[in-house]
Amino acid sequence: MYRLFIFSSLFLLQSFTAQQTEFFKLKKYQTAVFSDALKENSGLSFFNGKLFTINDGGNASEIFEIDPKSAKIKNSLQTSVKNLDWEAIASDSVSLYVGDFGNNAGTRKDLKIYRFKADSLLRNTDYQPENISYYYPEQTDFTRRIISNDYDAEAMIYLNGKIHIFTKEWASRATSHYIIDPTLKFSQPAQKTESYNTGFVVTDADYYEGKLYLIGYTKSTEVYLMIFEESQPGVFFDKLLKKYYLGSSVSLGQIEGIAADDHGLYISGEEFRHPLGKVKPRLYFVPHEKLR
Template sequence: MKKLVLPLLYVIVISCNPNYGQLSLVTRLPKELKENSGIAITAQDSTLWLINDSGNKDHIYRAGFDGKMLEDIKVKHAKNVDWEELTKDDDNNLYIGDFGNNKNKRDDLTIYRIANPETAKDEEIEAEKITFYYPEQKDFPPKKKHKYYDAEAFFYLDGYFYLFTKNHSRPFDGISFLYKIPAEKGHHKARRIGEYTFCTDKDQCKVTAAAISPDKKTVALLGHDRIWLFSAFENDNFFEASVQETIALHHASQKEGLCFLDNNTLLISDEGKGSSGRNLYKLELGKVKN
């Protein structure tokens, strides 16, 4: 029996002292956000907006940095087929990316625009629908080696959406395509303007969220255990940026939420799994170690 005591105590200590690597824990998110898939900030008031992905309600949520649920708003005229990302424009209108497409079968890719939810007067808010398609995709689904048409990452910039695809190719080749879509009502052809090969590890090299800094000088992309930064770009093909950096987080989980708190600080969220995850983290870019 004595041989079993130390390992058991060791397990208890480890579980009570989780290691978040380079991340700092801000809070555990409310239980309603177990499958959170996108985050955005519209005010510097220690709160943020969140969405859940497929199989959940057509709602947006506001939670505090203290982990408390503050608002639960139904999005009218919208359906959560697979909500995967949340971003905002300069007027704090929110955009929900309903373009999750793991099997590459969808022909109803949608972005929902809702007015700044801080102005909502009740527990419902109207959505305006924007749709788009990838002109390169001819088959639904395409062959396994061409499964490039899923996405979980986009942001708004100067009247356009910039969308980064999530690769499901087999064999996995690590490519993410960058598409540009007008941020206006209508049915749009997404224009491919760049591509980047991250690496060929299918567990580590898929893009799950995107954000651009408030000063519009840095683009951040999220993976389950790392962040990719692109800066000093001269045009909107951010993959051609002259400064590129990969930050190992030393913490792996199903991270899908990403936004900038300020020009030097990222907020990151992950989905819950058992007793772990469903957390909001902070990453201070000036303090990271590679």
């Protein structure tokens, strides 16, 4: 986990034209404030119509079902594994996936994704999940470089029987799309399929009806959302539909989660501290029609 302590003017933006980036005031779509139990929430995902989140590294290894309107905790699922640096959550029809692959320093060689079969987890807190281990074959240097390496990650989705990871590239301010096979029982090389120069670090992703949603921020606290259209199965970066500037972390919080359903987008932020104070962790909801 890394907290942004870099403060910039609220009016400082990246250079862009109106054709490239649209302004969208996310602040007015706030629906709730998270309790302190979820002040370090990281990632959102729908599973069987229910909204789930997790806390990131250094917190308890729990999976939380939350109310999509009030952000209140409806259920807390205890797990039997350690939360080394949990950063993302995704799901298929029977399982929840938790990405323990936070890597701000770029030194980790134990990247993993836990697969929790939901029915087993609900019945037994001692249930042992499957451990999906992987590595980035392009990474050959593991020198400690805090928030200046390209092998961090906080975003993943499940699609077409595979896990898709979108990296958080501090040095390049881009993202790379990697694919993981969840059926393999050995540590596997992640398959890099495409990259995109986002201009910000990606902190979560979701897929809904042929569209990929990527959200994140810059070191100078600017928050962005990008929407891509799937051009062929599992390929996204050929067709960017929209890029939105959502505001600053100084007013929105440190945005860490996004999930979509039939109604719209749910966006979450963890507590954000800056020299003038702190922003409470918040949940936002944006109807689909507002982004068309």
